[in-house]
Amino acid sequence: MSVFSASPRRILSLWLPRLPIDRIRRKLRATLSNEAAPADANANDDPSIVVVKQNNALQVYALDDAAARLGLEIGQPLANARAICPHIKVFDADPAADFRTLNDIADWCDRFTPLVALDAPHGLFLDITGCAHLFGGEAALMQTICAALTRQDFVVSAGIAGTSVCARTIRNHAHGRIVAAGEEAEAVQSLPLFALGADDAIIRGLRRAGLKTIGDVASRERHEITARFGARFTTLLEQALGQGDAPISPRKPLPDYIVEKRFPEPVATEDVISATLSALAKMLVAAMDRQGKGARSLEASFFRTDGVVRAIFVDTGLPVTKVAIIDRLFRERLDALRDPLDPGFGFDLIRLSASRTEIVVQQQRDLDVHVHDSDELAALIDRIAARIGGKRVAVYLPQDTHIPERAVLAVSAQHHLNAATQAKWPERAASEPPLRPLRLFEKPEPIKVPFATVPDGPPHHFTWRRATHVVVRVEGPERVAMEWWKQDGATLTRDYFRVEDEAGLRFWIYRDGLYGSELADAKGNQVAANWFVHGLFA
Known part of the structure; x- marks a missing residue:
């Protein structure tokens, strides 16, 4: 179960400055390896750039190391780039593909913390408060993440601080810097202004005023900065100095309960995976039982060693408090997968979370036949929904209208079973034929x-x-x-x-x-x- 300590907030900021070109080069390498074409093995070593159309002209959007060594820069016109290097390889920008790649990397980062937020266009924020010790400390955690991304051919820079803005400012200037709590102002005061990531117009205005570093701006009165450059820039400055905080927006809501199992060696056998899910379900039920709750929505996440993450969702009509029911629902869901759960080279982490829970109301179930029948019906609906999808199992509720096509409303059986059993339909004599067709x-x-x-x-x-x-x-x-x-x-x-x-x-x-x-x-x-x-x- 996840435990959140009262320790100071810690944010790990990741930045992939060459994500567009790294994505394209990874794709080209995969194509060449599949085609086994040694003659083209050096094709990816040529200088490469990604261009985007801005102001009716093609400009450099991203470049690789070889292009950077030639003196090319982001924002440079394509014509100038071709003049410097006629044989340069040019690719069109694809922001949608870049966004999907960034999301895939964020999914991979979920193994370190469930609080992962996007920092557009090519960055991530990881809230590692209270969980860095699981990976040997903040330095070891950052080294693990950066080394794994580097092995996947991504250029990455990282920084850790108490606020997201300070971490981002640090990582933009000094890769691998870790700022201790309360030392944010001292860490950023000598950095150049562009490290803040503010608008270019503000940076130029500050430089004209003779302010070249963040410390120079921090030494001025706040009302002076606000009057000249706006309250938004003042807030950004204070957050970089650690004097204010900007909460990140995680991609996924934090589950109510999380349990997970990490493996020193990747596992791939179905028996081990099933046994692990069962053990995690026992831990999850025990954690919920201490607070008198049951799970209504469950998610099992499988993290492969190559970075691929598979997630399986299960919803229930009633709060689940038994391990056997969780096992059965996930078994039904796994058996119904269109694409089998491919372990690849194995899973190094399996996580089970309850994203929605409810307080369990105790009822007399031994003597009440109707409650027992309702439980069996709800369990059957859950099993069918786990196999074919919850939206395909529906019940109908009467509506207060005489228009035929609006007289009934199809809703999810899992979430509206009680309403359907208590609904009152127009009565007719058993001997009378139906007035409306079925x-x-x-x-x-x-x-x-x-x-x-x-x-x-x-x-x-x-x-x-x-x-x-x-x-x-x-x-x-x-x-x-x-x-x-x-x-x-x-x-x-x-x-x-x-x-x-x-x-x-x-x-x-x-x-x-x-x-x-x-x-x-x-x-x-x-x-x-x-x-x-x-x-x-x-």
Whole structure:
């Protein structure tokens, strides 16, 4: 279970300055290795840049080490870059692909802390408060993360401080710096202004005023800085100095309970994975039981050694307090996966979390047959939902309207089972036939009715889906008035008929409006264009 200590807040800031070009080069290396083309092995060593269109001109958006050694810079026009290096390799920017890669890296970072936030466009914040000791301390944790990203061919810089802005400022200037709590102001005062990440216009204005370092700006009165450069910059400055805090926004909400198992050697066998999930479920249930809670939403996360993360979600209708139920639900979910849970080279971390919990209300279940039956039904719904998806298991609730297509509302059975069992439906005698069909079409389908049989009564025959049906029995009409305040000028009445054809098929059809309108079909015959079939009787 996750435990949050009262120790000072610590933020690890990661920055991948060449993420766009690193992503492209990794993709090219993977392609070359799959094609086994030694002749092209040196192709990735050529200077490479990524360009983006800005102000109707292509400019350098990212570059690699080889391009940087040639003197190329970000923001430089592509024409100038080609003049310096005619054989440079040029790639188009793909911010969406860069964002997906950054999210994949953030998923990988979840193994260190559940509080991971994006720092657009190419950075991450990790709240490591109270968890760095699990990895040998802050320095060891930062070294582990940076070394792993470097092995994956990403250029990365990092810094740790008490605030996110201070950590970001440090990492922009000095990779690997760790600022102790309370020493933020001293750590950043000698850094240049651009390390703050403020707007270029503000930086130029400060330099014109003779202020070149963060310490120079910090020595001035706050009201002077605010009056000239705005309150937002003053807040940024104070956060860099550790005099204020800017909470990060984690990508995922923090679960109520977290338990996890780390392996010194990666595991890949199904038996070990199942046994680990069962052991984690026992720990999770014990932690929740101490506070009288049960899980309504569970997530099992599997962290592979190559950085790939797979997550499996399970929802329940009632708070779960038994290990056997959690095991069974995840077994159903794993068996129903379209893509099997591929361990690759193995999982080095398996985490089980309860993202939503509720207080368990104790009930007398031994003598109350209805409560026992309700529990069995809820358990069955949970198992089916785990296999085919919760949205596919629905119950229907009556609505306070007489409009047929709005009379019922399909909702998730897991979350509305009690409401469905207590819902009151219109009653009818057992000997009476149903007035409404069991199956309604999502959208009424038009039918062709000869105009000679209209306007007042039901049609003698009609054509639906290219088949003609001769009507032999009719019941109706049942006039339904639409909700005129919601129709926005649409037809306000429908006349419904229950009709049966020669083959015994029973239809629920209606005429839209009080009177039929005259139209002509392809053969020139007059037809009533506003007749529809809305449902079928069993």
